Amino acid sequence: NAGVTQTPKFRVLKTGQSMTLLCAQDMNHEYMYWYRQDPGMGLRLIHYSVGEGTTAKGEVPDGYNVSRLKKQNFLLGLESAAPSQTSVYFCASSYSLGTGNMNTEAFFGQGTRLTVV
Amino acid sequence: ILNVEQSPQSLHVQEGDSTNFTCSFPSSNFYALHWYRWETAKSPEALFVMTLNGDEKKKGRISATLNTKEGYSYLYIKGSQPEDSATYLCAVNTGTASKLTFGTGTRLQVTL
Numbered sequence A: 001n002a003g004v005t006q007t008p009k010f011r012v013l014k015t016g017q018s019m020t021l022l023c024a025q026d027m028n029h030e031y032m033y034w035y036r037q038d039p040g041m042g043l044r045l046i047h048y049s050v051g052e053g054t055t056a057k058g059e060v061p062d063g064y065n066v067s068r069l070k071k072q073n074f075l076l077g078l079e080s081a082a083p084s085q086t087s088v089y090f091c092a093s094s095y096s097l098g099t100g101n102m103n104t105e106a107f108f109g110q111g112t113r114l115t116v117v
Numbered sequence B: 001i002l003n004v005e006q007s008p009q010s011l012h013v014q015e016g017d018s019t020n021f022t023c024s025f026p027s028s029n030f031y032a033l034h035w036y037r038w039e040t041a042k043s044p045e046a047l048f049v050m051t052l053n054g055d056e057k058k059k060g061r062i063s064a065t066l067n068t069k070e071g072y073s074y075l076y077i078k079g080s081q082p083e084d085s086a087t088y089l090c091a092v093n094t095g096t097a098s099k100l101t102f103g104t105g106t107r108l109q110v111t112l
Helices: none
Strands: A004-007 A010-013 A019-025 A031-038 A042-049 A064-067 A073-078 A087-094 A106-108 A112-116 B005-007 B010-014 B019-024 B030-038 B045-050 B056-059 B062-067 B072-077 B086-094 B106-111
Touching (some): A019 A031, A042 A064, A042 A073, A073 A087, B019 B106, B045 B056, B045 B062
Parallel strands (some): A010 A112
Antiparallel strands (some): B005 B019, B019 B072, B062 B072
């Protein structure tokens, strides 16, 4: 059982280049999330999805796009990378949120370290 | 933007000490509070998911309590060990039911 897998693990981009980060989960989870982690700022939500074909903006969505064409995959795209997007990106998934016992833990991928020069 | 605050920011204790951290959050429209343990070079892993006011959860030497009316949770570690060294994150599911908002974490270092 692989859990949550992120591809790639490391990447260096030049300003203006584009790339796509892939997140795959094999737990049949409905909810998937992309966070970025920067020193002193914790995990900030970029975009999230509550099911196949749906996406929504988080706290810091500017400069990113996402797609959830298949339930198991959540893609994060950078159309024109900027140095401010240098960060560590974490994908997470969970079965359910909301009230009572339906609220379940999130599982995280190993992270993608992205440097934009 | 939901404000989830954790204190202290960092903590340095000796082996055998007991310690506790705080997570504060807005108490309105609350669904759940999650605690995660994040070791360096690894991914965050869940410790507890707590949903009800007065909830208390325990896993080995680590326990947590929840007060939804006043908007805080405590995480306790009894008899700290070097392997407890990590960043402890809390995350709140409130308002919009579909996302988790994280605090900035408490970094714990336990030395011999």
